[in-house]
Amino acid sequence: MARFTPLDQQSIKRQNRRRILEALRRSGPVSRAALARAVGLTKSTVSSLVQEMLEEGLLSEGGPHSAGPGRPGTRLEICGENTLALGVELGVEGTQIVLLDLSNRTHGAWGWAVSPETPLSERLCELAAEVQHHIPDPARLLGVGLTLPGVVNEQALLYAPGPGWRNERPAEMLEALLGLPVVVENDANAAAFGETFWEEHPSPLLYIVLTTGLGTGLVVDGQVYRGRFGAAGELGHWLSGQARSRKEAQDAEDTLSLRAMIKGYQATSGRNEDFWRLLEQARAEDPYAIAALDRLAWELGRFVANLCVAFDPAVVVLGGPGAEAWPWLESPLRRALRDLAFLPEHAELPVKPSAFGHLASAMGAAALVLQRFLADGGARLRSPPTSHRVPSLTVGA
Amino acid sequence: MARFTPLDQQSIKRQNRRRILEALRRSGPVSRAALARAVGLTKSTVSSLVQEMLEEGLLSEGGPHSAGPGRPGTRLEICGENTLALGVELGVEGTQIVLLDLSNRTHGAWGWAVSPETPLSERLCELAAEVQHHIPDPARLLGVGLTLPGVVNEQALLYAPGPGWRNERPAEMLEALLGLPVVVENDANAAAFGETFWEEHPSPLLYIVLTTGLGTGLVVDGQVYRGRFGAAGELGHWLSGQARSRKEAQDAEDTLSLRAMIKGYQATSGRNEDFWRLLEQARAEDPYAIAALDRLAWELGRFVANLCVAFDPAVVVLGGPGAEAWPWLESPLRRALRDLAFLPEHAELPVKPSAFGHLASAMGAAALVLQRFLADGGARLRSPPTSHRVPSLTVGA
DNA sequence: GTATATAGTTCGTCCGCTGAACTTACTAAA
DNA sequence: TTTAGTAAGTTCAGCGGACGAACTATATAC
The missing domain is CATH 3.30.420.40 (ATPase, nucleotide binding domain)
Structure with a gap:
């Protein structure tokens, strides 16, 4: 049986420090007072926590920020150098x-x-x-x-x-x-x-990686869902058909993946080209390339419709090289989703390409x-806070 | 943005009360000292929390329980009448x-x-x-x-x-x-x-309801996974095939459900019987009935193998009327799972019938x-017990 | 009986958040 | 320029909850 580690007052503190850091991360430089309002703590609490974090080199103070009457606040910022x-x-x-x-x-x-x-x-x-x-x-x-x-x-x-x-x-x-x-x-x-960490997204978020193969990732309330062995979302290996063994069986990747699309494209067009060339052809309005992308989009739409009855995500993000084809995928995908949705709500499911590309x-x-x-509320994972003010570091961009 | 409700000391208390209740629920009547060891709190803390809960009528004391030398403990029990x-x-x-x-x-x-x-x-x-x-x-x-x-x-x-x-x-x-x-x-x-609440199960637990149709439920770390609209696990409506609309399409229920099995059975045997009669026939070793159950088991095994690459559960529980056929399902299901598993680990995935039947x-x-x-740590949802809620309560003393 | 071991209580202490009072620093109107 | 008004930030006494040591209570072993 799991050893319980009951909450103590320190865990409250850790929690509050975490919230302060998260608020700062989201809302950029703000004053202590604004921070207190944002996280629901009193000014005094925020003040003392911030004081600590300043001394630890976790935060830094900027210039005063005046907005209307009253004493201007001191801008607080997360110290990037130390994080x-x-x-x-x-x-x-x-x-x-x-x-x-x-x-x-x-x-x-x-x-x-x-x-x-x-x-x-x-x-x-x-x-x-x-x-x-x-x-x-x-x-x-x-x-x-x-x-x-x-x-x-x-x-x-x-x-x-x-x-x-x-x-x-x-x-x-x-x-x-x-x-x-x-x-x-x-x-x-x-x-x-990453998508949920840097962008505002509703939960659950489902991420589809469209590459040679096919894989997905699910984040629920800020936590990655992995399953027992970390195999959750390995949907490229979902079997269809009646085969008696995995080797003989057809899986989702066989119909939905860049590999599958290129194979189809090569068969119809007779051209032996890779995905990036195919995209170029599509840009040049080559009908074979566009048809291939259309088929891909439809398969993807069917897949998303099915994911709705499995994970019921609040948003789907498309990533991997396949996401580069988004302009050709969006509308046929939407159409497929509308035709195949289980709930009317699913037809309106937000689907977007990843914000971060490759x-x-x-x-x-x-x-x-x-x-x-x-x-950990910004606890130093290593080198405990002996010398906090370390010389600054600049890395080539 | 969600309004933060930062942790306060009360939430620690609530948490600890919850743990005490859970420990009592699991381990039956135990002493305060044993409880303290089980939840990782000190005897004094447990003592005062228990004191309160006794006064609230949430717990009750039983007779002394002696085990070896030393003062015997007082058995504590959850008061069923009030819960x-x-x-x-x-x-x-x-x-x-x-x-x-x-x-x-x-x-x-x-x-x-x-x-x-x-x-x-x-x-x-x-x-x-x-x-x-x-x-x-x-x-x-x-x-x-x-x-x-x-x-x-x-x-x-x-x-x-x-x-x-x-x-x-x-x-x-x-x-x-x-x-x-x-x-x-x-x-x-x-x-x-319910399965995770009353039985010891690893997480995640996937529950498959096999009835006329097909549905699943997922519990991750004690929390039900619902998805955005509560449609998560509606896997009976997972589409296969290439149909262009949901109406024309074939879904998982069409091949994996009691309805589908009975249809197959009626077609092969020529008998127009329901599921319970089919089970009787199977008991009487009717080859058509057994063949039908075998097909069902195989479809179920394929389904479970697919669920492994979607949810990767640590345990699968089978429920609904279909679970009554477990004796005929177990071994063919296991075989299918072994033949179709993505990871070797999945071949050994525990699959069992529900502990609670209908x-x-x-x-x-x-x-x-x-x-x-x-x-809520056993907070009275209704009718607060006289003096303990609103007025400042006197602990110990 | 005596020694030992465990259960449960009491009480002083510590820790983190709170709230009120206070100081500081700005704007705007007189 | 003065003065009132307003908001930022600090200080400090107080409170709630867990802790731990010392204590009492009650059993077994000999």
Whole structure:
């Protein structure tokens, strides 16, 4: 039986600190008084909590801000320098990195391609070297978020069909290499989380990653839903048809994925081109390309309609390379959704492309690190508050 | 933006009271000292909280309980009389009622059949009359839980395909009729919740209701997952095939449901019999009946395998009339699951029949009422016990 | 009986939030 | 320029709730 850790007064404090940080993150620089109103605490409480956080170097004071009569407030801000998080997407075909902080600033974003067969350990070493070279003073980071294109269960990778990895422990490996806390997550889950972390979205949010294959991530009330083994949302592997074994069976990816669409396009047009070329053709109004995208959109609409009777999301966000085709997808998708919706409400379900494009997973990974930090009310995860005022850090944008 | 209600010391107290109640509910009569160990509080804290709850009539003291050397403890128990909850399942073909309390005692269970076309208002009046007649002093109830075979969103019924109800407000109606708080929930969700409330289960738990149609309920960490409109888990309406409209389309119920199975059975055997007769035939080893059940089991296994890549449950519970066929379903289902599992882990997924048979939904409904009560730390939802609520209460002394 | 062990109570202490009173710093009108 | 008005931020006594040590109560083992 789980050991209970009953709430104590400190947990209240932690909670209130978290709320202050979240309010600051959302509403930008505001005064203590405004903060108190926003989080529902008294001025005195906010004042003393803010005082602490200032001393810890978590917040910083800006100039006075006058608005109408009365004493002007002092602008409070989250100190970005001390709340840096690194987000890394280890994709099948490349690695993508972003460096962010809690004040919503992006300090850098870069990536590179890799060969799909590279072993995970090699990818991690490569990553570690990159971090050591390009990030001055990595010890200041709160941590590293790492996403993988596979099933992640309790920081372990169970299975990644794309690159063919099985039963790996990337968190431990990377922690050893970098000496930093590492959070591992499935790529679609991370992207879904990132979307809710930086944008205003209703809950539940369902994120669909449309790439070679198909995957989804679900965030409910700010929490990633993973299921027992982290396989929740692996809907690309939903079986249709009557086959007696998984190998013979057809799955959702076989009809809904860029791979499937390109196959159809190649068959009808006779052209042997990849997704990006196909998009170019569509821009040039090539009927084969447009027909292929239309079929994709319809399949996607059918899929979304089905997700409504499974997860009943309040919003659906489309990500992955497939999202680049959004202009061609939107209206046929909407039509399919209207024709196939179970509830009339589902026909109006908001569906939109990701706000972060190809950075979505990496941004989500970083968000997971920041989220952890917030959950602890901004407690220093490492290097307890001995010397708080550390020299400032600037990273190439 | 949601109004924040920051934690105060009272919420800690409420939380601790809840934990004490939950520990007592699980572990039966125990001493204050044992309780303190179980919930991780000090003896003094437990003592004072228990003192209060005794005075409120929430707990009662039993005789001393001696175990080895040392002063024997005083057995503490939840007072059933003051924690009664009524659970009602309004099914398509009948109404089922249970009367329970927090100490896990069943005070009664009964039901009756109704005509499927009866309007909802009539069903509720009939129910109210039944309650007034058969329950002495209904005012003592903590509340009534009501389940409906349809989509329930924020206490309103959006759509119930079975009886054909749409946009009804059963909670308000029943509250007016009975003068009691009412909680409304989808039948599968309630059954799922009941299963986690009274049995030890890992999370997430997925409950499959196999009746004429097909529905599921999901409970994650003790919370029912409903989605935006309460349509989550309406998987009977998952579409397969390429149809262009919902009417023409085939859905999961068309292949996986008792209706579908019976249709198949009637076609092969030429016999025009219902599910219960089919079960009798199976008991008599009729090959047609057994073949029909085998097909059902296989479809169910395929469905469960798919649910693993959608919800990735830690346990699946089978309910509804279909669960009565469990002896014939178990092994073919297991086989299908093994052949179709995405992860090796999924092949071993625990699948079991509901512990509560045809009472499952009604028990779940009652559980929802009790759960609310617990969440408030056992605060009287109605009729505050004289001096303990508004005036400043004297602790200890 | 004596020793030991456990149950339950009492009371002083600590911690975090509150609310009222206060100081500070600005705007606007006289 | 003065003065009233208003809002920001600080201070401090007080309160509620958990804690822990010391205490009392009541059993078993010998």
